[in-house]
Amino acid sequence: MPPTTARARARAEITAEITALAKEQLATVGAAGLSLRAVARELGMASSAVYRYFPSRDDLLTRLIIDGYDSLGEAAERADDPAAPPVTRWLGVCRAVRRWAREHPHEYALLYGSPVPGYRAPRDTVPAAIRVGAVLGRVLGDAARAGLLPPATGRATGALSPDVTPVLGGEHPALDDAVRARALLAWSSVFGTISFELFGHFTGASADPDAFFDDAMRDLAGLVGLRDA
Amino acid sequence: MPPTTARARARAEITAEITALAKEQLATVGAAGLSLRAVARELGMASSAVYRYFPSRDDLLTRLIIDGYDSLGEAAERADDPAAPPVTRWLGVCRAVRRWAREHPHEYALLYGSPVPGYRAPRDTVPAAIRVGAVLGRVLGDAARAGLLPPATGRATGALSPDVTPVLGGEHPALDDAVRARALLAWSSVFGTISFELFGHFTGASADPDAFFDDAMRDLAGLVGLRDA
DNA sequence: CACATCCGAGAGCAGTGCTCTCCCTGAGGT
DNA sequence: ACCTCAGGGAGAGCACTGCTCTCGGATGTG
Numbered sequence: 001m002p003p004t005t006a007r008a009r010a011r012a013e014i015t016a017e018i019t020a021l022a023k024e025q026l027a028t029v030g031a032a033g034l035s036l037r038a039v040a041r042e043l044g045m046a047s048s049a050v051y052r053y054f055p056s057r058d059d060l061l062t063r064l065i066i067d068g069y070d071s072l073g074e075a076a077e078r079a080d081d082p083a084a085p086p087v088t089r090w091l092g093v094c095r096a097v098r099r100w101a102r103e104h105p106h107e108y109a110l111l112y113g114s115p116v117p118g119y120r121a122p123r124d125t126v127p128a129a130i131r132v133g134a135v136l137g138r139v140l141g142d143a144a145r146a147g148l149l150p151p152a153t154g155r156a157t158g159a160l161s162p163d164v165t166p167v168l169g170g171e172h173p174a175l176d177d178a179v180r181a182r183a184l185l186a187w188s189s190v191f192g193t194i195s196f197e198l199f200g201h202f203t204g205a206s207a208d209p210d211a212f213f214d215d216a217m218r219d220l221a222g223l224v225g226l227r228d229a
Numbered sequence: 230m231p232p233t234t235a236r237a238r239a240r241a242e243i244t245a246e247i248t249a250l251a252k253e254q255l256a257t258v259g260a261a262g263l264s265l266r267a268v269a270r271e272l273g274m275a276s277s278a279v280y281r282y283f284p285s286r287d288d289l290l291t292r293l294i295i296d297g298y299d300s301l302g303e304a305a306e307r308a309d310d311p312a313a314p315p316v317t318r319w320l321g322v323c324r325a326v327r328r329w330a331r332e333h334p335h336e337y338a339l340l341y342g343s344p345v346p347g348y349r350a351p352r353d354t355v356p357a358a359i360r361v362g363a364v365l366g367r368v369l370g371d372a373a374r375a376g377l378l379p380p381a382t383g384r385a386t387g388a389l390s391p392d393v394t395p396v397l398g399g400e401h402p403a404l405d406d407a408v409r410a411r412a413l414l415a416w417s418s419v420f421g422t423i424s425f426e427l428f429g430h431f432t433g434a435s436a437d438p439d440a441f442f443d444d445a446m447r448d449l450a451g452l453v454g455l456r457d458a
Numbered sequence: 459c460a461c462a463t464c465c466g467a468g469a470g471c472a473g474t475g476c477t478c479t480c481c482c483t484g485a486g487g488t
Numbered sequence: 489a490c491c492t493c494a495g496g497g498a499g500a501g502c503a504c505t506g507c508t509c510t511c512g513g514a515t516g517t518g
Contacts, residue, residue: 005485006484006485007484007485007495007496010496011495011496014496030343031343032261035473035474035475036474036475036476037473037474037475038473038474045497045498046497046498046499047474047475047476047498048476048477048478048497048498048499048500049496049497049498051475051476051477052495052496052497053496056475056476057474057475057476109343109344110343112424112428112430113338113342113343113344113428114259114260114338114339114342114343114428115338115342115428115429129430157437157440157441157444158436158437158440159435159436159437159438159440159441159444160434160435160436160441161433161434161435161436163433163434164433164434178444181435181441181444181445182445182448184431184434184435184441184445185418185422185444185445185448185449187425188418188421188422188424188425188430188431189414189417189418189421189422190421191421191424191425191430192417192418192419192420192421192422192424192425193414193417193418193421195341195417195420195421195424196416196417196420196421199341199342199343199344200344201341201358201417201420202413202417204390204392204393205389205390205392205393205413206388206389206390206413207387207388207389207390208386208387208388209388211386211387211388212386212388212389212410212413215386215388215407215410215414216410216411216413216414219411219414219452220414223448223452234515234516235515235516236463236464236465236515236516239465240464240465264504264505264506265505265506265507266504266505266506267504267505274466274467275466275467275468276467276505276506276507277466277467277468277469277507277508277509278465278466278467280506280507280508281464281465281466282465285506285507286505286506286507
């Protein structure tokens with residue numbers, strides 16, 4: 001259902017122009033430097049006019065955040081080859097995430113860095129945010145179903161909410177809370193390593209960042225119990 | 230050598246007052262909301278006068294960053310009981326870091342969140358930043374020297390810079406690059422987990438965050454080869 | 459005492475997010 | 489065909505920011 005009325009068409013178009021320009025500005029000056037007035041200026045319209053499309057700067061940011069999650073999620077999905085063995089898949093997805101992060105550092109910082117001041121992520125961002133995690137979760141679930149996961153230890157700690165089950169591989173005898181908890185740990189670890197690298201906490205620590213990252217991701221795969229063949 | 234001249238005394242005092250007030254403001258409104266003018270106002274002085282003490286807002290931030298690293302580092306050091314077994318020590322330090330992070334969320338975000346826009350951390354922050362890592366490194370080194378680490382695998386990938394050796398346990402036959410790399414991974418994972426929790430990426434995922442964190446940290450300890458007894 | 463330095467205050471510049479008011483255009487209903 | 493009324497643009501304005509510059513007064517040093 002493309003917007004039939006000319007008004008709606010124009011509105012959608014201008015909204016897209018604004019977000020595109022904002023994304024450009026985000027990529028160059030970062031989230032904190034993103035200025036509504038600047039995009040308006042560059043777009044040749046009064047700053048007040050932009051408010052017809054985005055009620056506030058935070059709403060623009062929310063748009064960018066959602067788009068960012070989607071862009072990252074898509075990159076992860078595209079990088080995943082369901083036919084490949086588990087560890088290979090895991091590594092491939094991790095590499096894709098890292099690659100995306102290095103190509104879009106400001107966007108990455110917006111997603112996984114400090115929350116924007118006084119800004120609470122609205123619920124709308126959740127579905128997009130889950131996409132990346134879901135890819136890793138699928139790798140885990142597929143491995144379980146292929147019998148490539150060690151038997152569950154049964155050390156269910158009750159630390160996890162049942163809500164995460166579907167996104168972390170789904171139900172399977174080899175997937176108990178302990179495994180899922182380790183998957184969650186691995187997930188946050190992936191972003192921890194990437195963040196550390198991107199935000200400069202590793203500067204001077206690794207001589208070969210690519211090799212270090214690959215080794216680390218393989219270790220994480222091993223932590224959650226993934227193995228090939 | 231306390232500053233004898235009254236001028237220097239007053240200067241140090243006012244500098245301290247400014248940082249204290251800035252820290253307060255940081256704790257309430259966050260780094261992005263930190264306003265030099267507000268500090269000046271609350272201090273009863275003209276905004277321009279503050280610039281006599283801090284050439285720019287970023288310099289104030291640098292001060293807060295260094296203090297933050299030191300505060301966190303001290304918390305970690307105080308939490309470490311060198312007499313305890315390795316995993317206990319590891320867990321204790323991790324818990325202290327998490328505790329500090331939860332008590333100082335904005336300060337934590339300033340240290341480990343997105344880098345401040347257009348702001349490059351000066352070299353001064355490095356020594357303070359290393360303190361936390363050094364505590365974990367010491368736990369690793371002590372474990373190695375106590376013979377509580379599995380023998381090195383010898384899978385030296387050359388991914389690490391030799392600069393990290395001293396801070397990651399020092400020289401020891403049980404500490405090769407593979408172990409150190411895993412320690413570095415564990416380090417970033419600790420902060421990845423805490424960041425995810427603090428920045429809301431775990432919301433709804435863990436029913437018992439404390440238990441989840443402890444389990445995760447224990448898993449990480451196992452990953453680097455730590456074990457008790 | 460004289461000189462130099464330090465340091466506070468005020469005005470001012472350029473920029474920000476956001477609001478309010480005014481006005482015109484275009485779409486929908488009668 | 490007309491009238492109405494929402495949609496959307498422009499401009500002025502408010503309160504705020506970081507930062508600079510200039511002007512005096514206080515303070516320490518030769």
